[in-house]
Amino acid sequence: MANSQAVATSFKVEMFNGIHAFGTTVVRGATTADVFKAALYLTSASIGAATTAYSATGEVTGTGYTGGGISFTWVAPTSSGTTAYSTPSASLTYSTVTIGPTDCALLYNSSQSNRAIAAYTYTAQTVTAGNLVINMPTNAAGTAALNLS
Amino acid sequence: MTLVTTQVGLVDRSLLEVKDSLTEDEQGRYLVTEWLLDGQVVRRDALVNLLRGIDLGVIPNG
Numbered sequence: 773m774a775n776s777q778a779v780a781t782s783f784k785v786e787m788f789n790g791i792h793a794f795g796t797t798v799v800r801g802a803t804t805a806d807v808f809k810a811a812l813y814l815t816s817a818s819i820g821a822a823t824t825a826y827s828a829t830g831e832v833t834g835t836g837y838t839g840g841g842i843s844f845t846w847v848a849p850t851s852s853g854t855t856a857y858s859t860p861s862a863s864l865t866y867s868t869v870t871i872g873p874t875d876c877a878l879l880y881n882s883s884q885s886n887r888a889i890a891a892y893t894y895t896a897q898t899v900t901a902g903n904l905v906i907n908m909p910t911n912a913a914g915t916a917a918l919n920l921s
Numbered sequence: 922m923t924l925v926t927t928q929v930g931l932v933d934r935s936l937l938e939v940k941d942s943l944t945e946d947e948q949g950r951y952l953v954t955e956w957l958l959d960g961q962v963v964r965r966d967a968l969v970n971l972l973r974g975i976d977l978g979v980i981p982n983g
Contacts, residue, residue, distance in 0.1 A: 905968045
């Protein structure tokens with residue numbers, strides 16, 4: 773048996789669960805998961821890697837859509853091989869809305885000052901008095917919405 | 922009689938023409954359903970199936 777340089781897979785899962793704090797962190801009042809939301813953005817917005825938090829700038833507006841988007845939960849983070857992963861536990865569904873064109877959904881942490889998590893882009897969609905449903909990819913290593921490999 | 926919610930209110934399903942379009946690109950696969958009343962779109966639904974997630978170790982540029 774030889775030693776090998778590696779990041780512990782368990783650490784990767786724990787990163788998702790907020791177990792480790794390498795720097796100044798926040799005081800948590802409970803051990804429950806945070807509240808997460810998904811906001812939609814217009815094609816004219818500039819959401820991306822530099823986005824640090826949810827902003828209403830560039831967010832879609834329209835009938836049936838509530839600013840800030842909708843809440844969702846994550847599947848409990850887990851791992852397969854050396855990849856930790858998680859995905860929203862259900863489709864992101866915006867019901868009976870008139871919005872668009874939107875080509876981006878920003879997932880963010882509503883419990884932690886609306887800090888940004890990830891942005892997912894797609895072909896521009898305009899919905900009229902209908903439903904916009906975003907199905908996330910399969911929750912498995914490599915395909916999940918968030919992977920830490 | 923089945924009523925469908927549209928931008929002009931509830932409309933009898935039998936009066937609506939429905940057009941589905943399925944497209945795909947690198948990001949996802951999309952099913953758009955347009956509901957037409959007298960040739961005018963009065964409702965449009967979109968189903969976005971994202972095909973891939975994000976790997977925190979491989980952040981795309983941009």
